[in-house]
Amino acid sequence: MTATRIDGKAFAATVREKVATHVTRLKESHSITPGLAVVLVGEDPASQVYVRAKGKQTVEVGMNSFEHKLEADTSQADLLALIDQLNSDPSVHGILVQLPLPAHLDEALVINAIDPAKDVDGFHISNVGLLGTGQKSMVPCTPLGCLMLLRDQLGSLSGKSAVVIGRSNIVGKPMAQLLLGDSCTVTIAHSRTQDLAAVVAQADIVVAAVGRPEMVKGDWIKPGATVIDVGINRIDAPERGTNEDGTTKTRLVGDVDFASVAAVAGGVTPVPGGVGPMTIACLLANTVTACCRAHDVAEPEGLTA
Helix, strand or coil, X not given: CCCEECCHHHHHHHHHHHHHHHHHHHXXXXXXXXXXXXXXXXXCHHHHHHHHHHHHHHHHCCCEEEEEEECCCCCHHHHHHHHHHHHCCCCCCEEEXXXXXXXXXXXXXXXXXXXXXXXXXXCCHHHHHHHHCCCCCCCCHHHHHHHHHHHHHHCCCCCCEEEXXXXXXXXXXXXXXXHHHCCCEXXXXXXXXXXHHHHHXXXXXXXXXXXXXXXXCHHHCCCCCEEEECCCEEEECHHHCECCCCCECEEEECCECHHHHHCCCCEECCCCCCCHHHHHHHHHHHHHHHHHHHCCCCCCCCCCC
């Protein structure tokens, strides 16, 4: 048995097409153009790459992209003043502050300064509470992308046993809430879980979001289970040789040992090309959803939890 390779890149393209169609409809029927504001503080290289990709894809689906790049030593007061300005700007429907922030800035304070209705990352404490109580909220992009992939792969998730490995506020906890919302029986496992392999072996659905390279092995997996790998880890790849400066070349791997898991599972996401592309696609989807809610028009179907 060989698992279906769940192609997140292809599915993300269909999500972006749906977003673009809805953006066109908003423009034609309501003269509204959704707008996404991204705030980047400092020069973190990975964050710069993400912000560029987000801006490019925002424009490609027909939305307005507003980028605010601030110096690394920007004060808390100046950052909060910018967020306040974006909160009150009617052309901005989604606000994303790129994390991590420089150490002198209070991440929680900054996130909770964003208007919850414009919090397209879904990290504001109000959205966390709404999601946890099963109410309409903005949902974090990565878990929302995972949920879309699972629904596409399995149809109804009702009654299935799901194990989420990892308890972060960004992925693990909201993922568990979304799976509960789709009537799964959910276990959150983590580094302190006793006999983690035995816990995972009971699951029809496994979401690995623990940040440890290739930790989840094939012999942990129930035959036919669906495995979603959220991890992105860079490891040495001596088989690829060395860089010009003599350092060992690297490669990206997930939290799942892909080869051994693919031999047992019914479906598994690769890294790269699995969950990663879904995150930005869901950010665009959340921005359109926020715009529709702000203007009290019908939300796009299939783009929310």
